[in-house]
Amino acid sequence: xxxxxxxxxxxxxxxxxxxxxxxxxxxxxxxxxxxxxxxxxxxxxxxxxxxxxxxxxxxxxxxxxxxxxxxxxxxxxxxxxxxxxxxxxxxxxxxxxxxxxxxxxxxxxxxxxxxxxxxxxxxxxxxxxxxxxxxxxxxxxxxxxxxxxxxxxxxxxxxxxxxxxxxxxxxxxxxxxxxxxxxxxxxxxxxxxxxxxxxxxxxxxxxxxxxxxxxxxxxxxxxxxxxxxxxxxxxxxxxxxxxxxxxxxxxxxxxxxxxxxxxxxxxxxxxxxxxxxxxxxxxxxxxxxxxxxxxxxxxxxxxxxxxxxxxxxxxxxxxxxxxxxxxxxxxxxxxxxxxxxxxxxxxxxxxx
Ligand SMILES: [Fe+2]
Ligand SMILES: [Fe+2]
Numbered sequence: 001x002x003x004x005x006x007x008x009x010x011x012x013x014x015x016x017x018x019x020x021x022x023x024x025x026x027x028x029x030x031x032x033x034x035x036x037x038x039x040x041x042x043x044x045x046x047x048x049x050x051x052x053x054x055x056x057x058x059x060x061x062x063x064x065x066x067x068x069x070x071x072x073x074x075x076x077x078x079x080x081x082x083x084x085x086x087x088x089x090x091x092x093x094x095x096x097x098x099x100x101x102x103x104x105x106x107x108x109x110x111x112x113x114x115x116x117x118x119x120x121x122x123x124x125x126x127x128x129x130x131x132x133x134x135x136x137x138x139x140x141x142x143x144x145x146x147x148x149x150x151x152x153x154x155x156x157x158x159x160x161x162x163x164x165x166x167x168x169x170x171x172x173x174x175x176x177x178x179x180x181x182x183x184x185x186x187x188x189x190x191x192x193x194x195x196x197x198x199x200x201x202x203x204x205x206x207x208x209x210x211x212x213x214x215x216x217x218x219x220x221x222x223x224x225x226x227x228x229x230x231x232x233x234x235x236x237x238x239x240x241x242x243x244x245x246x247x248x249x250x251x252x253x254x255x256x257x258x259x260x261x262x263x264x265x266x267x268x269x270x271x272x273x274x275x276x277x278x279x280x281x282x283x284x285x286x287x288x289x290x291x292x293x294x295x296x297x298x299x300x301x302x303x304x305x306x307x308x309x310x311x312x313x314x315x316x317x318x319x320x321x322x323x324x325x326x327x328x329x330x331x332x333x334x335x336x337x338x339x340x341x342x343x344x345x346x347x348x349x350x351x352x
Pocket of ligand 1 (some may be wrong): 090119120123221
């Protein structure tokens with residue numbers, strides 16, 4: 001099994017010709033030759049990620065405190081659990097992405113993973129801002145700690161962290177593909193029962209400031225998905241030997257298990273107790289979503305019967321045109337200069 005070595009900090013003797021530059025296992029000087037990127041998708045993605053800059057505190061949550069206090073008890077309980085899970089996911093990403101990045105031997109991708117890491121940190125900042133806007137200090141800590149004290153959630157979080165831990169313990173080419181898959185699943189599946197809960201509240205006029213925060217987080221997560229989709233495609237062409245039918249089946253199995261866990265989580269966290277959602281809808285939505293995710297990285301969908309989007313209202317929140325005002329008319333500063341060239345569709349395989 002091909003073992004990977006962490007890259008040297010500076011290697012002036014590395015092969016800088018295009019043929020010598022690879023996603024993993026290559027030699028790299030570590031020079032950022034950003035006018036000469038090997039992957040033509042990398043610079044447009046870099047620009048999009050940079051232009052997506054936003055500040056959580058610019059979204060007013062003044063009304064959300066009132067909304068939170070008026071939520072139905074089941075809604076409030078679910079809200080707390082879902083926020084706690086999202087805090088866990090973004091925290092894990094912030095801490096783990098550098099572990100993946102250490103083995104990536106293309107500086108232009110290192111750059112993108114670094115931006116992703118900073119955005120995951122920004123998402124944690126937004127959860128902190130949300131919690132301090134709606135509850136006192138004692139309750140804030142209790143909500144953070146649901147992720148480690150709720151037995152169901154703890155079990156789930158351990159499983160997710162263990163998938164990442166495998167690559168920390170042993171670094172191989174296949175292990176790299178698997179940790180990429182784990183990352184892709186986290187970005188593309190594990191957020192979505194939670195996101196749909198918040199969007200569902202927002203469409204009933206509840207916690208709309210939080211809904212806006214989530215929308216901006218979601219926009220970042222979509223670029224992270226695009227990053228990993230493209231990395232997958234490059235890995236597949238540079239290391240075709242590892243993508244055997246058996247290994248592809250292993251990757252699909254990871255998705256199958258993830259879908260089952262996310263559906264179970266939806267049942268556990270909100271079940272049929274929330275107006276506008278039920279566990280059947282969440283099940284169909286997560287399966288439907290997984291089909292897109294697998295297709296986007298060249299794998300066969302698991303649920304071909306799921307052809308219709310069961311939660312179409314979510315598209316109102318996740319389709320971004322280039323105006324930077326949000327769905328709820330909140331005003332967020334548009335930091336993009338000349339933002340009209342922000343064209344997400346121009347990115348190859350940017351299937352969201
Ligand atoms: Fe995030
Ligand atoms: Fe992310």
